[in-house]
Amino acid sequence: MKITRQEVEHVARLARLELTEQEADTFTGQLDAILAYVDTLKELNTDGIIPTAHAVPMENAFREDEVQPSIGVENALANAPARAESFFRVPKVIE
Amino acid sequence: MSSKYQVVIGLEVHVQLLTDTKIFCGCSTKFGAVPNSQSCPVCLGLPGALPVLNRKVVEFAIRAGLATNCQIAQRSVFARKNYFYPDLPKGYQISQFELPICLGGHLDIEAEGGTKRIGITRIHMEEDAGKLVHVDIPGVGDDSCVDLNRACTPLLEIVSEPDMRSPDEAIAYLKKLHQIVVYLGICDGNLEEGSFRCDANVSLMPKGSAKLGTRAELKNINSFRFIKQAIEYEMERQAEILDEGGKVIQETRLFDPNAGTTRSMRGKEEAHDYRYFPDPDLVPLVVSDDWVEDVRLSLPELPEMKRQRFAKELGLSDYDTEVLTASRELADYFEASLALYPQAKIVANWVMGEVTRALNEENRAISDCPVTPKLLAALLQLIEQGTISGKIAKTVFDEMYKTGHEPARIVEEKGLLQVSDSGAIEQIIDQVLAAEAGQVAAYRSGKDKLFGFFVGQVMKASKGKANPALVNEILLKKLNG
Secondary structure, eight states: OOSOHHHHHHHHHHTTOOOOHHHHHHHHHHHHHHHHHHHHHHTSOOTTOOOOOOSSOOOOOEEOSOOOOOOOHHHHHTTOSSEETTEEEEOOOOO | OOTTEEEEEEEEEEEEOOOSBOSSSOOBOOTTOSTTSSOOHHHHTOTTOOOOEEHHHHHHHHHHHHHTTOEEOSEEOEEEEEOOOTTOTTSEEEEEOSSOSEEEEEEEEEETTEEEEEEEEEEEEEEOOOEEEOOOOTTOTTOEEEEOSSTTOEEEEEEEOSOBOSHHHHHHHHHHHHHHHHHTTSOOOOTTTTSEEEEEEEEEEETTOOSOOOOEEEEEEOSHHHHHHHHHHHHHHHHHHHHTTOOOOOEEEEEETTTTEEEEOTTOSGGGOOOOEEOTTSOOEEOOHHHHHHHHHHOOOOHHHHHHHHHHHHOOOHHHHHHHTSSHHHHHHHHHHHHHSOOHHHHHHHIIIIIHHHHHHHTOOGGGOSSOHHHHHHHHHHHHTTSSOHHHHHHHHHHHHHHOOOHHHHHHHTTOOOBOOHHHHHHHHHHHHHHTHHHHHHHHTTOTTHHHHHHHHHHHHTTTOBOHHHHHHHHHHHHHO
16 A cells, blocks of 8 residues: 555545545545555656756746736625725634 | 753745835835825736836845845746735735745854854745725724735745744844845935845744644734744743644734734635736746846845955954944945045944944934044044044044035134143143042052042133143153142
């Protein structure tokens, strides 16, 4: 096994995903197969090759430091499930 | 703390950059705007929005790297740091991880026993999160409010090696770093508003040991004084645990400025599994040698270089050079004044004395000083010409500070011209000696020390306007003659 069910549950918790028992089993099997394939890829010798961070061979896309209009408070909050004045309103975070 | 242990401190500093816009979008970074009024699909994390890197952020990072003796990486990559928190709309923070822009620098600090070199591990660019606030709005109750104006504001994270061995060394390092980023013009340096934030990694090890102990990460410290307090408290806390045979737990602890203590932020540990990976929305950053050289040439003179120059070229003391280079603005003011009145020690004394005192009384910035270098130089010339005494000059200075008027005009309007007419001075002296007949007798019977008293009385009677050299001369003649 490349991945344990426990690891799958851990990753799901980090991603705030709630898995049923059956889903956890299914994904464990699927992820296991994916990781096994990664092992196959690993057999290739990649010494001296820069890791690919991006699919397009391109570098340095910049913008200048010039202010552009923002979209406005009403647009920003248009999809908010809850708001208070011009704030997004969220359940209290416990620290 | 028991002397069995040696404290080891490493610091992570977040520097908010002085750009006009955010790191990945064109929204303004101006402080204090209406909540969420400075936001757009990119910094709100709306689906499909794409970040584009602000060129100036890269330039500022290179500046910081060069000023702290780092290597500038030819190729660096942005990465996603994944975690959930309501002030982080995308569910990840764009940062740099494996390939940061600057590596392997150092700063030299003044420590007990001489200069000490503190290593800088790395400097990377990242975006800030939004702000989670608790506002008293009717009906909101216990809920939190989110303002995303700050989201996507550019930051540099500057990570030191665990090279500091006392709270004082940590403070010396921070002050030096603070001075540099402000000099570089990349940060406003405002600690209270969070433009310069510090996390401290603190651990203890037995004295003489080479193996580092388990560290605690202290967060939420927004003044140099609190940093010292937090580290000192943490040293005591860890020493107590170790003395009792316990183990320090690696954790994040929040500093409580009211209690002067740190407390554990339980439950955030799991969130430390950040699952970094290269951000596919941003292409790699390649910095050419030419770019680095251009930035190097544009660097301002840094405080250390300025100090050396002031000492060497102007012959000023260590103390003077340190005070005068405390900020770039103060040093600029000093040099502008010096250009108009080229006597370094006199100018230095006035800048460090009257100018600084007057500004401090109102908590005003030097750039905002009503007495411009031109006015200060004009005042010093009046003293040199004997138009006014040094004592009266302070009165004129205060008046200039209040009104911004030329010193010559003030001297004329207020009738402060120095009296150098020996006849007039003689007259004042005669009056004083007549009024103080008893003291005169005492002086003549051998109480030499009274001389200063007579000078004071004469100066007072002349309202400070009498030429002090003449007063001394005539007074001596009259008393002894």
